[in-house]
Amino acid sequence: xxxxxxxxxxxxxxLVEYAKTQTGSLSAYVNEALAAKVREDRRRRAxxxxxxxxxxxxxxHALVERRMAHVAQQIAALTGEAAK
Numbered sequence: 001x002x003x004x005x006x007x008x009x010x011x012x013x014x015l016v017e018y019a020k021t022q023t024g025s026l027s028a029y030v031n032e033a034l035a036a037k038v039r040e041d042r043r044r045r046a047x048x049x050x051x052x053x054x055x056x057x058x059x060x061h062a063l064v065e066r067r068m069a070h071v072a073q074q075i076a077a078l079t080g081e082a083a084k
Contacts, residue, residue, distance in 0.1 A: 019029040
């Protein structure tokens, strides 16, 4: 069994009352709810990372470099500086 921390939290009364009707242990209910939230957060982050990785892999990096160089030239022309 995992180590447990004793903490103090403030919860909405209605939520506490509902949770008490669902289980004999409010602590177990809150622990399960928090674990579900952590799993959902991790799942969403994994999906986002997969989208970012796919976008990066499918990007036309040469086109991005050309456009960035063009923007740098425009900025240089506006500011009177040499493009890098």
